[in-house]
Amino acid sequence: MNWGSLLWLGLAGMGCGGSVGEDVSGEPVLPSAEAAPAQVNAQACPEGVASRVKAVMTPGLGGFMGELTDVQGTLYFITSTYDSDAILWRSDGTEAGTVPVKVFPRDSLNAPQPENLVAVGNRLFFQFSDPATGNELWVSDGTEAGTRRVEDITPGPAGSSLDNLTDINGRLVFFRYVPVPGGGSRPELWRSDGTVAGTLRVRNFSGFSGLDADTLKVGNALIFFFGQDTGTTLWRTDGTLAGTTAVKQLDAEPLDITQVNRVGDPGVFILADGPNYEVWKTNGTSAGTVRLDAFGKPVGLIGTLGSYVYLDSMDNPTTKRLRIDRLSLNGGGKAHVTTLPNPFGAGEDAYPYLQRAVVSGGDLYFSMAIGSPGPAPVNVSLWATSGTAAGTRRLYNTLSRGDEYWSPLFATGAGQVLFGADPAEAGPIIPYFTRGSVATTGRLADVARPDSFTRVGGRVFFTAYDDTGLRQLWSVPANFTCPPGPAAR
Numbered sequence: 241m242n243w244g245s246l247l248w249l250g251l252a253g254m255g256c257g258g259s260v261g262e263d264v265s266g267e268p269v270l271p272s273a274e275a276a277p278a279q280v281n282a283q284a285c286p287e288g289v290a291s292r293v294k295a296v297m298t299p300g301l302g303g304f305m306g307e308l309t310d311v312q313g314t315l316y317f318i319t320s321t322y323d324s325d326a327i328l329w330r331s332d333g334t335e336a337g338t339v340p341v342k343v344f345p346r347d348s349l350n351a352p353q354p355e356n357l358v359a360v361g362n363r364l365f366f367q368f369s370d371p372a373t374g375n376e377l378w379v380s381d382g383t384e385a386g387t388r389r390v391e392d393i394t395p396g397p398a399g400s401s402l403d404n405l406t407d408i409n410g411r412l413v414f415f416r417y418v419p420v421p422g423g424g425s426r427p428e429l430w431r432s433d434g435t436v437a438g439t440l441r442v443r444n445f446s447g448f449s450g451l452d453a454d455t456l457k458v459g460n461a462l463i464f465f466f467g468q469d470t471g472t473t474l475w476r477t478d479g480t481l482a483g484t485t486a487v488k489q490l491d492a493e494p495l496d497i498t499q500v501n502r503v504g505d506p507g508v509f510i511l512a513d514g515p516n517y518e519v520w521k522t523n524g525t526s527a528g529t530v531r532l533d534a535f536g537k538p539v540g541l542i543g544t545l546g547s548y549v550y551l552d553s554m555d556n557p558t559t560k561r562l563r564i565d566r567l568s569l570n571g572g573g574k575a576h577v578t579t580l581p582n583p584f585g586a587g588e589d590a591y592p593y594l595q596r597a598v599v600s601g602g603d604l605y606f607s608m609a610i611g612s613p614g615p616a617p618v619n620v621s622l623w624a625t626s627g628t629a630a631g632t633r634r635l636y637n638t639l640s641r642g643d644e645y646w647s648p649l650f651a652t653g654a655g656q657v658l659f660g661a662d663p664a665e666a667g668p669i670i671p672y673f674t675r676g677s678v679a680t681t682g683r684l685a686d687v688a689r690p691d692s693f694t695r696v697g698g699r700v701f702f703t704a705y706d707d708t709g710l711r712q713l714w715s716v717p718a719n720f721t722c723p724p725g726p727a728a729r
Contacts, residue, residue, distance in 0.1 A: 283682030285722035290671070290685035290714055293331060293701070294338040297710040298324070305703050305711045308694035309357040311364050314382060315696045316341075317703075317713070318354050326353035328366075330382050333699055333715060341380060342387040347371055354378065360407045363434055365390075367402055374399020377414075379434040390432055391439045401425070404455045406462050413462055413479045415451070416441075427451045431479045442477070443484050454500040458507045461524045463487075465509075467494040472511065476524045488529045490520070503543025503597045503604070505569070510541060519549065519567055532567045533574050543597050544569065545604050545627055550577070552594055560585040562592035562608055566627060578629040582610060589613045595620065600651040602626055603676055607639055607649055607659070615643035622649075622659055624676055635681055638662040640669045650693035652700050654719035660690050671704065673720075682722070687714060 296319060297305060303321030315333070320326035325346045331338035344353065347370070354366040362381070369375035373392045376399060380387035393416065394400040401417040412432045417425040426446060432439040445451070449468050456463040461476045461483075472491045477484040490511055498517065501508035511518040517539045522529040535553065542550040548566040555563040564577040584590035589611045597606040603624045609617035620639040625632040639647035640660055647660035647669060661672040661683075668688035674681040684690075687704035689711075694701050701715045 285682065285684050289720055289722050290716040292706060293333060293713040293715050294335045295708055295712050296329065296338065297712055299708060299710065304353065306692045307355065307357045308692040308701055309359055309364065310694055310696045311359040312362050313697050315694070315701055316357060316364050320353040328354055328380065328387065331713065333696070338713065341382060342384050344368060356405055358405045358407060358412065360412050361410050365405060365412050369399055372397060375402070376400055377402060377432060377439070390434060391436050406455065406457055408462050408479045409460050411479055413477065424449070429477060429484060442479065442481055450494055452497045454497055456500050456506050456509065458522060458524045463522060463524060465497050467496065469494060474522060474529055487524065488526045499541050501541050501544060501549070504599045505544040508541060508544060508549050510539065519551065521569055532569070532571065540594060542594060542606055543599055543604050545599060548627060550604060550627070554591060555579050560591050564625065577625070577627060578632045580608060580623065584610045584618055590618065595646045596649040598649050598651040598657060600657045601655060601676070605649060605657050607647060617641050620647065635674050635678060636661055636672065638665050645689065648691055648693055650700070652718045653695060656720070658684065658693055658700065671702070684716065685714065
């Protein structure tokens with residue numbers, strides 16, 4: 241890869257991400273080729289705004305680098321390759337302060353690595369599988385001596401099946417799945433403070449089945465769902481036996497939770513009841529768990545913004561356009577916001593779907609993909625909406641079209657949204673930023689395939705391929721202004 245050419249790729253025209261007008265129905269329409277405005281050149285940050293923290297990966301070896309996690313102002317991450325050991329690292333954001341914490345030797349048959357990193361107070365919890373004990377819970381205080389297995393919960397090499405590790409009230413809460421005779425498993429609720437004595441089973445859900453994989457953290461409680469013969473029920477836990485209770489029966493039949501909200505206010509989920517997709521909200525109480533409305537077709541959650549939750553669906557099988565509706569979190573029914581254009585709609589598999597979404601300021605940002613006959617989409621574009629048709633605009637038209645790598649989308653918390661763009665429409669994917677308009681969208685750095693954006697203090701860390709030819713650790717100030725120009729749309 242010619243890394244010097246990335247600058248010129250980043251400065252390529254932005255005409256494909258031009259503004260979106262409105263037709264008489266109030267829906268956005270793409271400008272025609274003849275009416276297209278002059279290209280808007282992508283603005284570019286000067287060298288040094290984003291900088292490499294340290295060349296962590298060894299030249300000549302590729303591999304994994306990720307799971308960036310903030311633990312009270314210290315960054316932790318994992319590296320591993322097929323030919324070497326896995327390593328847990330910590331970083332204070334400087335080259336000298338980016339150091340290995342513990343090496344996990346490579347087994348002769350495989351290369352296990354720590355995974356599912358979760359910060360709880362000043363400690364890092366994760367799962368790791370070694371030959372002696374199998375997969376179990378580990379904890380680290382940032383030192384080699386303080387990085388250890390918490391407990392061999394399932395004695396011997398079989399290991400434990402653990403899921404939904406969550407920080408609740410300063411302690412780790414998680415589910416353990418125990419095999420049952422005849423196949424299947426039953427769930428158990430556990431908690432841990434990082435010690436053997438403080439790692440214990442909170443509740444054994446004997447006789448329960450159908451625990452939904454998705455959970456929600458609402459306030460100081462973990463929300464989870466059971467769908468079984470007795471009905472579909474919402475539960476909550478604060479990590480204690482007394483605080484683990486059934487909150488409300490959602491339906492008398494065992495139904496599926498198709499999606500829980502991860503963008504904005506988390507207390508929203510969708511329940512599929514036959515052809516009806518019901519949108520619910522919850523604050524963890526029976527009175528505060530209510531059905532907002534129902535749709536007679538599949539819908540997905542984009543996220544919440546202000547007092548509304550926004551949902552997406554396909555308008556009809558012929559045009560295959562992405563429709564956006566909203567529901568008031570305070571009741572009042574649904575309203576149509578807008579329908580996005582799909583120039584590929586004539587194709588049998590050209591269905592639209594959302595990949596990622598974030599909230600920044602007063603806007604929802606989301607990446608919309610258009611399907612193709614193969615696993616990779618034919619197009620992926622970046623959009624933003626303030627919740628109205630006039631406030632819905634396309635910011636960039638070519639994000640990653642890979643089926644294994646989706647362009648990241650990250651709100652810095654300081655007004656910018658970071659994403660991966662494909663200015664040459666054939667790779668490489670380059671880190672870009674936007675402040676909500678085409679004019680305030682530009683290239684962040686001359687690196688490729690950014691991933692794992694994570695804010696720690698006043699900086700945002702990420703991984704990217706750079707001039708070493710390997711994925712390395714990079715960072716950028718959370719609040720930056722480049723280039724000079726309008727700070728808002």
